Amino acid sequence: MWLKGALLTGGVGTVGTLAAELTCPAGPGGEACRAAAAPSWRSFERCAIPAGDDLGEPLLLTLAEAKDHCEAEEACLAFTFEGEDAESIEGPLSGNPVWVHFKTSFDCVDAPWVAWRKVGSVDSTAPGPPPASPQDLENARALSSFTGGAGSGVALCLLGQVRMLSHTHLALEQHLLQVLQPDVFLYGPREADHEPSPDLHSIQDYVADERWEVESIRDSLYAETRDSSRVLDLEYAQVQGNWFGSQCLDPPLRDNRPGSAVCSYYSQHKCLEMIQKKEIQRGQPYQWVVVSRFDFRWLAPHPPLELLQADVVWIPSGSDWEGGVNDRHAVMPRRHADAYLSSWKLLTSGRAKDVMLETLGAMKVNGYPGPNTENFLKARLHFFEVEYERFPNVAYLTCTLRSKSRWTQCFGTASNDAPGWLYKEEMEHATRIAKCVRSSWNRRKMKDCAEDISHLYRGLR
Known part of the structure; x- marks a missing residue:
């Protein structure tokens, strides 16, 4: 199949699946490819996952071992351990094991702990992406018919x-x-x-x-972005730089950032x-x-x-x-x-x-x-x-x-x-x-x- 990932037509709203969505064939033919995509991870400093929703007892593991253990458990969505910095010399990145708590859900409270979230797996509590438009689905079907x-x-x-x-x-x-x-x-x-x-x-x-x-x-931009107020006005606005330039818009976004990047995209x-x-x-x-x-x-x-x-x-x-x-x-x-x-x-x-x-x-x-x-x-x-x-x-x-x-x-x-x-x-x-x-x-x-x-x-x- 010649075309890989022409459209984002489904799946969970996570970074870990995005690479599969855009590199696996569209439609049913790409299901196995997308399912095989390995999850990716995101760390959160000063983040403790609250008590409850534990997947068994804590285990003394290194960071690599903790990721392998969580990836092997379908119900595992995250893990957390005590520490101030994900890259601390005393933490698991140094190769030293720590007591790791595995969780079936993810939340974050401010505390001297570190959390790692598996962002390539299905989180049933997270909303999915916007549904594909009829035109998207029609294009996906037509494009997937090309072979070789x-x-x-x-x-x-x-x-x-x-x-x-x-x-x-x-x-x-x-x-x-x-x-x-x-x-x-x-x-x-x-x-x-x-x-x-x-x-x-x-x-x-x-x-x-x-x-x-x-x-x-x-x-x-606001109509197509899921949870647009949070994503555009909060998350993206916090990242400086002209990658999010909006002076080409009428009116520009709240911070009136120089550049025309949004229009170019x-x-x-x-x-x-x-x-x-x-x-x-x-x-x-x-x-x-x-x-x-x-x-x-x-x-x-x-x-x-x-x-x-x-x-x-x-x-x-x-x-x-x-x-x-x-x-x-x-x-x-x-x-x-x-x-x-x-x-x-x-x-x-x-x-x-x-x-x-x-x-x-x-x-x-x-x-x-x-x-x-x-x-x-x-x-x-x-x-x-x-x-x-x-x-x-x-x-x-x-x-x-x-x-x-x-x-x-x-x-x-x-x-x-x-x-x-x-x-x-x-x-x-x-x-x-x-x-x-x-x-x-x-x-x-x-x-x-x-x-x-x-x-x-x-x-x-």
């Missing part, structure tokens, strides 16, 4: 500021579309129903589907839906999915697909802000697209914070300045065990003084309508590589033209 084969063709999602096409469309067509020959999918907002669709210039002939909606992403989700719909119509999956931006200014051709044959996500070099991974462009085999584009599903399922905690760690997630969108992408790739490679970048984000967002500045131009750049180091990096690549790629240039500028993004925002 690697697919054919390229699907390209173009996102971001469509108004920048007037400055970028010629280079975009020459250096990206003519190289990859993709079916292009476009999604974006419009102010009113009567507003005309944007001018697509020379990329119009490549468009397979476009959707311009009078949207209310804020309403969709929504656009990616909509684009994936359009790709799935097209695959059903054509009766065949795509072989590749590419995610890119309208406001990318291409200085040289994109690497051809024959140089990107490894079963990984290919990401351009540079822009790894705060230890994350460049989230502006990616080329991937179709089977990785659902994980790469899973941000909206993770957000609305209430699992985004837990995924980041599991992959980035508590210091990054709970500290200052918090995760950014690049960190969130890195977390998703690690969580779904998707490997990625880098190719030398030959494009940079362009802007004009007239066409820019309210949380960024535009440099390198003195005219309202002349193009400039958002990030000088990105522009200079792409310019140097483009001079090396010139008009064509080969395997040697993939290595010789590479340039590591990761040191420029450490400790910067």
Whole structure:
């Protein structure tokens, strides 16, 4: 079966099952795969599970032994032991055994104890995720009917500021579309129903589907998120950083956080839906999915697909802000697209914070300045065990003084309508590589033209 986990159509609302939901086949054929997914664990410091609901007597065990014991007992949902810190030198992570109390339910009261919860098992007291929509179920049935084969063709999602096409469309067509020959999918907002669709210039002939909606992403966010007040206004609001930027919403969320991350996640989700719909119509999956931006200014051709044959996500070099991974462009085999584009599903399922905690760690997630969108992408790739490679970048984000967002500045131009750049180091990096690549790629240039500028993004925002 070619497509794995196109939809979150059921299961319990836990992080431990999410990887199975997005990596096992949809429908009945994936039940055994999902059942075999090993549970994951989450620790809670200064948390004692109240007395009662004990699964037998306390046992003197190390942490690893306690997890194995609880995983072997279907009724075991958590365990707890006395101590101040889950990583204490005297605790079980040191290899020392402690008296462990196993529980059939999970609750937490403030006390000098540590609790571990099995978040990959069914907790009958926890509400399930929102039911799948009829359209989700129809898509799942249709997509699961595809068997075998690697697919054919390229699907390209173009996102971001469509108004920048007037400055970028010629280079975009020459250096990206003519190289990859993709079916292009476009999604974006419009102010009113009567507003005309944007001018697509020379990329119009490549468009397979476009959707311009009078949207209310804020309403969709609250409607689709289970227990939205707690998840959005409390749990997510406590995690700082532009990974949850909402100034693109009308009105923004309570903390008015800079950035447009929430809208970007929504656009990616909509684009994936359009790709799935097209695959059903054509009766065949795509072989590749590419995610890119309208406001990318291409200085040289994109690497051809024959140089990107490894079963990984290919990401351009540079822009790894705060230890994350460049989230502006990616080329991937179709089977990785659902994980790469899973941000909206993770957000609305209430699992985004837990995924980041599991992959980035508590210091990054709970500290200052918090995760950014690049960190969130890195977390998703690690969580779904998707490997990625880098190719030398030959494009940079362009802007004009007239066409820019309210949380960024535009440099390198003195005219309202002349193009400039958002990030000088990105522009200079792409310019140097483009001079090396010139008009064509080969395997040697993939290595010789590479340039590591990761040191420029450490400790910067």
